[in-house]
Amino acid sequence: MELVKPDEKYLSSYAEAVEEDLIHKSDAVRAFGDPDTIIEKSYRYEHGIDLKPGYVKATTLWLIDQGKFIGEIGIRHELTPALLRFGGNIGYKVRWSERGKGYGTKMLRMALQYCKNALGLRRALITCDDDNIASIKVIEHNGGVLEDRVTNRLERGIVTTRRYWIEIER
Numbered sequence: 248m249e250l251v252k253p254d255e256k257y258l259s260s261y262a263e264a265v266e267e268d269l270i271h272k273s274d275a276v277r278a279f280g281d282p283d284t285i286i287e288k289s290y291r292y293e294h295g296i297d298l299k300p301g302y303v304k305a306t307t308l309w310l311i312d313q314g315k316f317i318g319e320i321g322i323r324h325e326l327t328p329a330l331l332r333f334g335g336n337i338g339y340k341v342r343w344s345e346r347g348k349g350y351g352t353k354m355l356r357m358a359l360q361y362c363k364n365a366l367g368l369r370r371a372l373i374t375c376d377d378d379n380i381a382s383i384k385v386i387e388h389n390g391g392v393l394e395d396r397v398t399n400r401l402e403r404g405i406v407t408t409r410r411y412w413i414e415i416e417r
């Protein structure tokens with residue numbers, strides 16, 4: 248199992264994951280990217296090319312197991328006032344057919360090492376909806392400490408957001 252930068256080698260597997268999302272529409276808010284543009288978009292994001300105002304550089308990594316695309320994790324290199332309230336440093340998603348198998352927990356564990364080794368981050372903020380039990384478990388299994396809950400007005404409505412910090416050096 249490895250975390251890699253988006254790579255053409257795994258694009259057809261990524262496209263299958265996108266299809267799974269379309270079938271299970273309920274999760275459309277956090278759908279994967281467009282297979283046709285994801286590689287270039289990730290590169291630009293990582294290198295800060297033409298970032299939208301208020302956006303920060305971010306690295307996209309894919310979890311690959313035996314050649315299969317399993318999940319995507321995005322690491323924002325720094326925090327803004329907006330990201331401190333919602334979004335944090337790290338966001339992730341496991342493809343529909345591979346959920347509940349421990350991949351989410353492992354992917355975050357591996358990404359935290361990447362944060363430390365490649366980006367020099369010593370702690371990471373992760374936010375999630377107050378009712379996202381799977382994500383709460385993934386965060387807490389990785390040492391997340393709940394700082395607080397805040398109310399956010401998002402496009403999808405008013406949500407209660409949990410804010411967790413993970414000390415990477417521990």
Ligand SMILES: CC(C)(COP(=O)(O)OP(=O)(O)OC[C@H]1O[C@@H](n2cnc3c(N)ncnc32)[C@H](O)[C@@H]1OP(=O)(O)O)[C@@H](O)C(=O)NCCC(=O)NCCS
Binds near residue numbers: 350374375384
């Ligand atoms: C959150 C997410 C990444 C978890 O990935 P995963 O691979 O299923 O996670 P794991 O298999 O490591 O499961 C972690 C824990 O959550 C539990 N869990 C998984 N799916 C669950 C669900 N739908 N409801 C309740 N618990 C669930 C698992 O049983 C496990 O619990 P345990 O450790 O006590 O046994 C995945 O559900 C997902 O992609 N969700 C949509 C995107 C999202 O919400 N991302 C997080 C944004 S903050």
